[in-house]
Amino acid sequence: MKYLDEYRDPQIAHGYVREIARITTRPWTIMEVCGGQTHAILKYGIDQLLPDKISLLHGPGCPVCVTSVEFIDKAIDIASRKNVIFCSFGDMLRVPGSAKDLLAAKANGADIRTVYSPMDALTIAKNNSTKEVVFFAIGFETTAPANGMAVYQAKRMRLTNFSILCAQVLIPPAIELILSSPNNCVNGLLAAGHVCMVMGYTEYEQLALKYNIPIVITGFEPSDILQGIYMTVLQLEQHKAIVENQYSRAVKREGNSETKRLIEEVFRVVDRRWRGIAEIKSSGLSLTEKYAEFDAEKRFGLRNYSIDESNECIAGLVLQGIKKPDECPAFAQRCTPEHPLGATMVSAEGACAAYYRYRQTSGKQSHMKEGQINDFT
Amino acid sequence: MILHNDFQFSCPIPKSDYENILLAHGGGGKLMHQLIDKIFKAAFANPDLETEHDGAVISLDKVKLAFTTDSYVVNPLFFPGGDIGSLAINGTVNDLAMCGARPLYISAGFIIEEGFPIEKLWRIVQAMRAAADFAKVNIVTGDTKVIDKGKGDGVFINTAGIGGIEHNLSIKPSSVKPGDMIILSGDIGRHGIAVMSQREGLTFDTTIESDCAPLADPVLKLIESNIEIHCLRDLTRGGLATSLVEISNACGLSIAIDEKVIQVREEVQGACEILGLDPLYIANEGRFIAFIPENDAQSALEIMRSQPVSADACRIGRVTNDGSKLVTMKNNLGVERIIDMLTGDQLPRIC
Amino acid sequence: MCLAIPGKIISLDKSDSVMITGKASFGDVVKEVNLAFVPEVKIGDYVIVHAGFALNILDESEADTVFDYLDQISHPDDPPDDQS
Numbered sequence: 001m002k003y004l005d006e007y008r009d010p011q012i013a014h015g016y017v018r019e020i021a022r023i024t025t026r027p028w029t030i031m032e033v034c035g036g037q038t039h040a041i042l043k044y045g046i047d048q049l050l051p052d053k054i055s056l057l058h059g060p061g062c063p064v065c066v067t068s069v070e071f072i073d074k075a076i077d078i079a080s081r082k083n084v085i086f087c088s089f090g091d092m093l094r095v096p097g098s099a100k101d102l103l104a105a106k107a108n109g110a111d112i113r114t115v116y117s118p119m120d121a122l123t124i125a126k127n128n129s130t131k132e133v134v135f136f137a138i139g140f141e142t143t144a145p146a147n148g149m150a151v152y153q154a155k156r157m158r159l160t161n162f163s164i165l166c167a168q169v170l171i172p173p174a175i176e177l178i179l180s181s182p183n184n185c186v187n188g189l190l191a192a193g194h195v196c197m198v199m200g201y202t203e204y205e206q207l208a209l210k211y212n213i214p215i216v217i218t219g220f221e222p223s224d225i226l227q228g229i230y231m232t233v234l235q236l237e238q239h240k241a242i243v244e245n246q247y248s249r250a251v252k253r254e255g256n257s258e259t260k261r262l263i264e265e266v267f268r269v270v271d272r273r274w275r276g277i278a279e280i281k282s283s284g285l286s287l288t289e290k291y292a293e294f295d296a297e298k299r300f301g302l303r304n305y306s307i308d309e310s311n312e313c314i315a316g317l318v319l320q321g322i323k324k325p326d327e328c329p330a331f332a333q334r335c336t337p338e339h340p341l342g343a344t345m346v347s348a349e350g351a352c353a354a355y356y357r358y359r360q361t362s363g364k365q366s367h368m369k370e371g372q373i374n375d376f377t
Numbered sequence: 378m379i380l381h382n383d384f385q386f387s388c389p390i391p392k393s394d395y396e397n398i399l400l401a402h403g404g405g406g407k408l409m410h411q412l413i414d415k416i417f418k419a420a421f422a423n424p425d426l427e428t429e430h431d432g433a434v435i436s437l438d439k440v441k442l443a444f445t446t447d448s449y450v451v452n453p454l455f456f457p458g459g460d461i462g463s464l465a466i467n468g469t470v471n472d473l474a475m476c477g478a479r480p481l482y483i484s485a486g487f488i489i490e491e492g493f494p495i496e497k498l499w500r501i502v503q504a505m506r507a508a509a510d511f512a513k514v515n516i517v518t519g520d521t522k523v524i525d526k527g528k529g530d531g532v533f534i535n536t537a538g539i540g541g542i543e544h545n546l547s548i549k550p551s552s553v554k555p556g557d558m559i560i561l562s563g564d565i566g567r568h569g570i571a572v573m574s575q576r577e578g579l580t581f582d583t584t585i586e587s588d589c590a591p592l593a594d595p596v597l598k599l600i601e602s603n604i605e606i607h608c609l610r611d612l613t614r615g616g617l618a619t620s621l622v623e624i625s626n627a628c629g630l631s632i633a634i635d636e637k638v639i640q641v642r643e644e645v646q647g648a649c650e651i652l653g654l655d656p657l658y659i660a661n662e663g664r665f666i667a668f669i670p671e672n673d674a675q676s677a678l679e680i681m682r683s684q685p686v687s688a689d690a691c692r693i694g695r696v697t698n699d700g701s702k703l704v705t706m707k708n709n710l711g712v713e714r715i716i717d718m719l720t721g722d723q724l725p726r727i728c
Numbered sequence: 729m730c731l732a733i734p735g736k737i738i739s740l741d742k743s744d745s746v747m748i749t750g751k752a753s754f755g756d757v758v759k760e761v762n763l764a765f766v767p768e769v770k771i772g773d774y775v776i777v778h779a780g781f782a783l784n785i786l787d788e789s790e791a792d793t794v795f796d797y798l799d800q801i802s803h804p805d806d807p808p809d810d811q812s
Binding site for chain 1: 730731732733734736746747754755762764765766767774776778779780781783784786787788790791793794795797798801802
């Protein structure tokens with residue numbers, strides 16, 4: 001496939017691996033904040049190719065993993081009601097809520113359907129006028145245009161049986177939280193290429209300046225990730241801290257104005273609770289007043305509440321890059337993809353599931369600092 | 378006579394984390410295998426079930442037979458390259474072939490939903506006839522039941538198959554030895570993508586047709602040519618990866634394969650890229666893997682390539698005795714990664 | 729996150745001025761794509777598609793930078809290629 005296969009060429013990948021090894025003189029810790037990049041790193045074994053001095057940490061870049069337990073429970077609540085068709089991306093179906101997941105709700109009779117796009121949910125609403133159709137709108141900035149357009153179009157069509165459960169989150173506040181933490185050990189950052197394709201990367205210029213950290217906007221194929229890592233290491237070795245764009249074939253500094261316009265029209269920024277991390281200010285999106293009729297929480301009268309998460313699950317530490325999945329005592333033992341304790345083991349992009357699938361090491365004992373789990377509460 | 382209702386017949390239900398059956402329990406992955414182990418094998422326990430192969434080999438005096446059963450619940454019922462009917466016949470034929478048997482007789486039981494169009498039933502049945510003729514098997518007995526509207530997916534088909542075993546080979550996972558070569562009969566992923574392309578919410582236009590086909594011819598040719606076959610497995614739900622893990626688990630040996638040699642058609646690759654799926658786990662219905670000792674592997678390859686259904690056969694790896702009991706794959710970058718079964722069905726992803 | 733892949737636009741449907749759609753081919757698989765966010769798209773362009781939406785038009789002039797960059801860093805003494 002054109003513009004895909006070329007970036008998987010082993011010769012190019014190994015070329016970058018050689019160059020990274022050549023310029024690395026000191027240990028560096030680089031974080032990627034994108035589940036798609038985590039997936040690629042582990043699938044292609046990129047971390048195994050890098051010199052030992054380079055450590056890769058996997059940040060909270062998977063919207064499936066960070067969707068709060070409360071939202072999963074609300075999804076199950078709505079989906080279980082009579083006369084509701086609940087539509088969702090496939091990734092969300094196995095994420096555990098406080099008691100069960102959407103697949104279990106389906107087994108109990110809920111009409112839950114996997115869709116590829118929110119527009120498919122809109123089509124289902126058009127074709128089932130006597131039912132309430134609800135779409136589980138999760139995602140980072142990359143998915144906001146699609147989710148937003150479904151609502152925009154629903155209003156244009158004057159649909160009265162369509163709504164979204166909006167659990168959208170924003171990346172830069174999470175990055176800021178990690179970089180400002182006293183536990184932060186990240187030296188350089190790979191920024192999510194598709195998020196920046198939508199939003200542009202001016203926000204990251206401010207972060208690079210404020211925290212004196214190189215940030216490279218990176219794509220998703222092995223050559224992209226390796227070039228991104230090379231550019232980050234080069235900056236670190238040269239004591240630079242600027243934003244560079246590795247993924248220039250897809251990303252422009254100002255982003256896509258059409259997507260940004262639509263996002264601003266349909267959504268407003270709100271505070272949002274991230275699973276395993278607690279609430280981050282101004283890190284979520286909800287519908288504006290103009291589109292409030294399409295808000296499923298309002299439509300179904302769901303109130304806000306918060307739930308205590310599993311004590312054993314250290315997904316929050318994994319998401320912040322403080323721990324690796326195989327440093328969790330429950331990893332591959334009490335916590336497996338069949339019996340996950342947290343979302344990072346369920347989602348295909350979750351760091352824990354990716355480690356399990358591609359690595360399968362047995363859980364090692366690790367001593368966690370007291371109070372570390374509650375760093376951000 | 379007074380009947381007491383508190384009498385317990387048998388041991389309590391085995392402990393399970395799930396109270397109800399999930400779709401994932403039928404997905405070919407770990408949950409399905411756990412269900413089979415904890416419920417079915419636990420209740421039915423006998424040596425024949427322990428072989429963990431596609432069919433059972435049973436002896437009646439001097440006659441050896443292979444005996445298999447399968448159920449077909451595919452949705453949609455009609456897809457590019459096939460339908461539930463051709464799937465039912467070829468699937469049963471293939472399970473028999475994987476025991477090294479010559480497929481002979483098939484039974485077909487139909488569970489039909491009230492309101493199902495008879496015209497569609499006729500199409501399915503005609504497809505079964507055509508597949509049976511092509512595979513040289515006879516459908517000799519059957520059954521029909523009708524269930525209330527809303528209680529089924531149009532039609533479900535259950536089959537049983539009998540085949541004759543004309544050799545003395547022991548073709549099953551426990552016969553696999555370190556050093557065995559693994560030959561894959563062709564490209565992967567076509568069936569799953571063909572079916573998915575018709576599913577509501579995921580539709581796309583593609584020229585991909587299912588690879589649904591009978592596999593007895595290359596197998597019988599291998600046997601006829603005195604190739605020492607240790608194990609055969611047709612790739613169905615869960616794809617190539619799942620079959621390799623199943624066999625590795627059953628024989629307790631490690632398997633190492635090379636991603637570079639596994640063929641995936643461009644259209645299949647395109648669909649997988651869009652939906653975020655891994656071709657290694659996508660269902661096939663006309664592909665198998667053969668475990669052959671090294672000295673017979675080249676001849677086996679040539680024989681398979683001489684048959685139309687396995688014309689693109691290739692060596693994909695070997696069995697080793699490194700003690701890890703894992704399936705590993707060397708990817709295109711030369712890095713080894715562990716291949717495991719998925720929990721349930723592979724789901725299209727956004728992330 | 730954000731599985732998005734490049735597809736080639738092979739047809740356009742502008743009957744709805746807001747909801748421009750088209751068909752894109754991904755390695756011979758053809759899928760309908762919503763083009764509302766790339767109104768300037770032309771047939772033959774490659775777009776990056778996520779959740780059924782084209783989110784940007786791929787800049788083909790930048791497509792080779794991954795390879796050119798590697799070339800430069802592996803052969804730092806060679807003169808750079810002229811780029812038009």
